[in-house]
Amino acid sequence: MTSKKSGGKAQPSRRRNSKPALYDATDAELKEFYEQMLLIRRFEEKSGQMYGMGLIGGFCHLYIGQEAVAVGVQSALKDGDKVITSYRAHGHMLVAGSTAKSVLAELTGRIGGCSKGKGGSMHMFDPKNGFYGGHGIVGAQVSLGTGLGFANKYRKTDNVSVTYFGDGAANQGQVYESFNMAELWKLPVIFIIENNQYAMGTSVLRSSSEVELYKRGESFKIPGEQVDGMNVLAVRAAMDKAVEHCRSGKGPYILEMKTYRYRGHSMSDPAKYRTKEEVQKMKSERDCIDQIKELILDRGFMSEDDLKAIDKAVKAEVAEAATFAQESPEPPMSELYTDVLA
Amino acid sequence: MTAISFGDALNRTLHDCMAADDSIIIAGEDIAGGAGIEDSDVELGGVFGVTRGLAARFGTGRVLDTPITESAFVGMGLGAAATGLRPVIEVMFCDFFGVCFDQLINQAAKMRFLSNDRIQLPLVIRTTMGAGDGSGAMHSQSLHALVASVPGLRVVCPATPADAAGLLKTSIASPDPVIFMEHKGLYGLTGPLREDEDGHIVPIPLGKGRYVRRGTDLTLVATGAMVQEAEKAADILAVRGMRCEIIDPRTISPLDMEILIESVAGTGRLLVVDEGAAFAGFADAVVSKISQKAFAFLKSAPVSLTPPHTPVPYGRALEAAYLPSHEKIVECALRHFSK
Numbered sequence: 001m002t003s004k005k006s007g008g009k010a011q012p013s014r015r016r017n018s019k020p021a022l023y024d025a026t027d028a029e030l031k032e033f034y035e036q037m038l039l040i041r042r043f044e045e046k047s048g049q050m051y052g053m054g055l056i057g058g059f060c061h062l063y064i065g066q067e068a069v070a071v072g073v074q075s076a077l078k079d080g081d082k083v084i085t086s087y088r089a090h091g092h093m094l095v096a097g098s099t100a101k102s103v104l105a106e107l108t109g110r111i112g113g114c115s116k117g118k119g120g121s122m123h124m125f126d127p128k129n130g131f132y133g134g135h136g137i138v139g140a141q142v143s144l145g146t147g148l149g150f151a152n153k154y155r156k157t158d159n160v161s162v163t164y165f166g167d168g169a170a171n172q173g174q175v176y177e178s179f180n181m182a183e184l185w186k187l188p189v190i191f192i193i194e195n196n197q198y199a200m201g202t203s204v205l206r207s208s209s210e211v212e213l214y215k216r217g218e219s220f221k222i223p224g225e226q227v228d229g230m231n232v233l234a235v236r237a238a239m240d241k242a243v244e245h246c247r248s249g250k251g252p253y254i255l256e257m258k259t260y261r262y263r264g265h266s267m268s269d270p271a272k273y274r275t276k277e278e279v280q281k282m283k284s285e286r287d288c289i290d291q292i293k294e295l296i297l298d299r300g301f302m303s304e305d306d307l308k309a310i311d312k313a314v315k316a317e318v319a320e321a322a323t324f325a326q327e328s329p330e331p332p333m334s335e336l337y338t339d340v341l342a
Numbered sequence: 343m344t345a346i347s348f349g350d351a352l353n354r355t356l357h358d359c360m361a362a363d364d365s366i367i368i369a370g371e372d373i374a375g376g377a378g379i380e381d382s383d384v385e386l387g388g389v390f391g392v393t394r395g396l397a398a399r400f401g402t403g404r405v406l407d408t409p410i411t412e413s414a415f416v417g418m419g420l421g422a423a424a425t426g427l428r429p430v431i432e433v434m435f436c437d438f439f440g441v442c443f444d445q446l447i448n449q450a451a452k453m454r455f456l457s458n459d460r461i462q463l464p465l466v467i468r469t470t471m472g473a474g475d476g477s478g479a480m481h482s483q484s485l486h487a488l489v490a491s492v493p494g495l496r497v498v499c500p501a502t503p504a505d506a507a508g509l510l511k512t513s514i515a516s517p518d519p520v521i522f523m524e525h526k527g528l529y530g531l532t533g534p535l536r537e538d539e540d541g542h543i544v545p546i547p548l549g550k551g552r553y554v555r556r557g558t559d560l561t562l563v564a565t566g567a568m569v570q571e572a573e574k575a576a577d578i579l580a581v582r583g584m585r586c587e588i589i590d591p592r593t594i595s596p597l598d599m600e601i602l603i604e605s606v607a608g609t610g611r612l613l614v615v616d617e618g619a620a621f622a623g624f625a626d627a628v629v630s631k632i633s634q635k636a637f638a639f640l641k642s643a644p645v646s647l648t649p650p651h652t653p654v655p656y657g658r659a660l661e662a663a664y665l666p667s668h669e670k671i672v673e674c675a676l677r678h679f680s681k
């Protein structure tokens with residue numbers, strides 16, 4: 001995939017790790033990574049199903065395939081760190097600490113949702129967990145995330161702001177306006193480019209003059225690294241480096257996560273712009289959950305049965321969330337007039 | 343007179359215009375769509391399919407899938423227009439105007455004025471508007487009045503397939519920047535297409551409203567998807583003995599004041615229904631203009647019916663409560679105008 005997508009421009013770069021560093025996870029951490037990635041996967045499968053049943057409306061962008069990114073990134077954070085992302089937000093919220101119930105009930109537009117059913121899939125917030133939103137306008141969150149970083153610095157904390165955006169969003173002008181300010185003022189912002197290779201139906205190759213997105217910060221002097229976003233341990237290792245850089249006051253950092261979404265852009269995407277074989281190859285050779293499962297079994301601290309038990313527990317959690325998301329009432333009409341201004 | 347959908351009428355117009363004039367280029371996100379369309383026939387044709395078949399027919403030199411960078415590709419379109427090309431630029435949802443607002447309200451709107459008419463700006467910005475499909479706060483707005491408040495821009499809101507085609511044809515030929523707003527809820531609406539003997543789409547002038555139906559008791563003004571709601575409401579009100587006249591101005595800016603005054607002169611009553619802003623929106627503008635220019639004809643205070651002054655909510659019941667509907671028009675008309 002990388003060789004094809006780099007368009008034959010085989011420019012070696014110092015920052016592109018040929019042998020990626022892998023995080024040395026404890027058994028307990030591995031188990032947690034597995035659980036979290038599985039939770040996102042099952043949650044999203046359920047969302048897709050409920051969308052098909054007409055229980056979820058409008059736009060709904062699933063995170064299936066990309067789970068290792070949110071899980072690996074979040075695992076490197078601490079209290080007080082802030083996270084902001086695009087409309088493809090369900091997974092990020094779950095790992096930031098929002099309950100499956102509150103996220104799924106938002107998708108069904110119910111009062112029990114994390115935005116009281118007023119935001120929907122693309123617009124969800126959970127500030128108590130440091131989550132400053134899913135944002136529906138491509139690229140908008142990048143300058144907002146820069147502001148989250150600014151506030152951390154202003155308050156003299158060593159907290160960081162994690163600002164996620166896609167390969168498509170990486171072409172918006174405000175991304176570069178933000179890069180400049182972030183480096184100029186040494187703001188603790190980790191820019192995570194989730195390069196899943198497509199922006200709706202447009203592949204990176206067709207939208208970007210430079211497809212190695214980690215280089216996009218070079219002219220601003222922001223260090224950038226390309227990371228195997230399908231491997232949670234690679235994500236975590238890269239994050240540790242970036243976090244250390246930011247916390248010690250050295251300014252922003254860019255991580256390009258090479259990842260892949262298995263499903264369509266949103267639920268209404270016929271996905272004719274790529275071949276079934278391309279998707280199948282990623283699923284069978286690179287899947288983030290399979291990789292960790294294999295590692296766990298190799299280490300031998302859990303058996304197939306133990307993993308099945310985890311799967312069962314995760315499924316139960318998602319099923320419970322689905323029930324809640326259908327039973328929670330619609331917001332009362334008075335909610336039309338609340339929350340508009342203080 | 344063949345029936346055609348609103349979306350297909352637009353598609354047909356783009357095909358016809360591009361075939362007739364190679365200074366027309368099209369650009370926007372995923373308007374061709376699909377990986378490597380050069381060597382496959384995969385073509386998305388935009389999220390609503392309006393640009394379907396254009397890349398295959400006219401080539402990717404004239405039909406450009408842009409990166410997601412509204413500010414730059416709207417600006418690029420404007421720059422090209424200033425030299426005489428006729429770009430038709432798609433901004434997927436009018437909510438994204440925020441990203442390219444400078445190009446719209448400063449550059450596009452003021453270049454003719456500041457160049458003292460030496461620069462023509464044959465630019466069309468096609469975009470979508472409207473709520474009702476659960477798209478939430480940032481993909482559902484109706485910002486026609488916001489852009490119409492800026493001098494130097496023309497703003498068009500078609501309500502039928504024939505108007506969509508005729509107005510788009512005129513917009514493309516126009517020497518001014520036109521913001522062409524397509525209501526998402528209308529793409530599937532079918533109706534006749536107006537063609538001349540040679541099968542050419544009949545252009546419709548900008549700034550000319552139309553009578554959707556004639557009546558004597560109440561003037562209902564509506565654009566875009568609200569026209570259908572007004573028609574349904576008028577049917578119900580007719581049974582209750584209130585004969586409504588419906589006017590679709592079609593162009594928000596410039597606004598056809600003549601037809602509005604003519605109608606109010608006949609009915610003496612005005613109800614404007616609009617999906618846009620509750621405050622300083624299109625409904626307020628029409629009520630204000632009529633109050634100033636046709637006050638003597640009014641038998642009672644004009645009334646506007648809009649969504650509440652709140653962002654578009656996602657939840658189904660909330661969104662339905664947010665939107666004006668034929669039921670609300672009926673209720674409003676009876677409350678204010680029953681004799």
Ligand SMILES: Cc1ncc(C[n+]2csc(CCOP(=O)(O)OP(=O)(O)O)c2C)c(N)n1
Nearest residue numbers: 088136137138166167168169198199200438
């Ligand atoms: C300003 C703006 N332009 C266009 C869109 C429509 N849109 C939504 S998602 C998307 C593709 C974004 O792709 P990418 O940044 O790669 O993120 P991904 O969907 O792959 O996670 C587009 C064009 C939008 N929401 N906002």
Ligand SMILES: [Mg+2]
Nearest residue numbers: 166167198199
């Ligand atoms: Mg992408």
